[in-house]
Amino acid sequence: MGFARVKEILDQGIANWQSSPPNDNPADLSGHGPTFSWSMKPDLLAAVGHGARLIQPEVIGNGKGSQANLIIDLRTGLRGPGSRMPKGGPYIPESQVKEIEDWINAGCPD
Numbered sequence: 418m419g420f421a422r423v424k425e426i427l428d429q430g431i432a433n434w435q436s437s438p439p440n441d442n443p444a445d446l447s448g449h450g451p452t453f454s455w456s457m458k459p460d461l462l463a464a465v466g467h468g469a470r471l472i473q474p475e476v477i478g479n480g481k482g483s484q485a486n487l488i489i490d491l492r493t494g495l496r497g498p499g500s501r502m503p504k505g506g507p508y509i510p511e512s513q514v515k516e517i518e519d520w521i522n523a524g525c526p527d
Contacts, residue, residue, distance in 0.1 A: 418520050419527050420458040426513045427455050430491075434503040444503075462525065469495060472521060482521030488514060 435442040446453055449466040464471040471487040482488060486495055491514045494500030501508065520526070 418516060418523070420461070420520075420525070423461070423517050423520050424455055426509060426517060430503060430509040430513075433507050434505075437507055440503075440505070458525070458527065466490075467495075472525070477521055478524030480522050482518040485518070485521050488518050488521070491517070 431444050431446075434440050435444050450468070452460075453464050453466045453471075455461040455464065462472055466486075469486045471490075472485045476482055476485045489495055490500070490502045491509050492501070492511070494502065503509075
C-alpha cells in the first residue's frame with residue numbers, strides 16, 4: 418500500500434464527516450494549524466495539528482506506527498475520547514486506520 422491509499426482513506430473520512438449533519442461542509446480544517454495537510458506525502462509527513470506532529474519521524478518504519486499521533490487521534494483521540502477525529506464522527510473504520518498504521522510501519526512508501 419502506498420500514499421495514494423492513505424490519502425484516499427483520509428479524504429473519504431473527511432467527506433463522510435462533511436456529509437453528516439451538523440458538520441461543516443466544506444470542512445474548515447484551518448483551526449488545526451497552518452501545516453495541517455495531507456495533499457501530498459511530504460505534506461502529511463510534515464503536518465502538525467494542534468501543536469503535535471501527525472506522524473512523528475521516530476515511529477516510521479520500525480513497528481511503532483500505533484504510536485503515531487495520527488493513529489491515536491483516529492482511534493481514541495490524543496486528548497481523550499472526546500477528542501477523537503474526525504470530531505464527533507462518523508469515524509474512519511478500524512480496518513482503514515490499521516491500513517494507515519501498516520503504511521507507517523512499512524516506512525511510508527510512495
